[in-house]
Amino acid sequence: MAWYAVYTKSRTEKKVALRLKEAGIEAYCPVNKREKQWSDRRKVTEEPLFRSYVFVNIDLDKQSATVRRTLGVVNFVYWLQKPAVIQDDEILAIQQFLSEHAAVEVFGNTLQVGDFITIDAGALKGQKAEVMGIKNRHEVRLRIDSLGFELVARVE
Structure with missing residues (x-):
């Protein structure tokens, strides 16, 4: 048994977690409680912390088909061509953090000028590069010292 991340259709995270639980699968959809103000009332809502992601604790060989269906x-x-395994202590840390804090926000890892990266796809796969500049968060200038190149890469 291990925790895996499952990608869901947009805005269906809580429904997917409920369906998985109904199928007998341990599912966890971390939610963030937020107070929303309408013109006539206030209401506390639960929004998924990670958009389009639900975590499942399964035996991959026996239960992956049920999850996919x-x-x-x-x-x-x-x-790396395998379902990503999430460590138990990472799930516990998320649960504990959410129980202790309200209005949590999630930010993805961002590249900064001066960071060193390893290229993971394409003709230069495996080469180490330094981030020299960033344009529009999706275009990065890289310097590869071992080859004597500076190039522009699109990143997701």
């Missing part, structure tokens, strides 16, 4: 599930999140 669940309405709203797109696929597992992959890392």
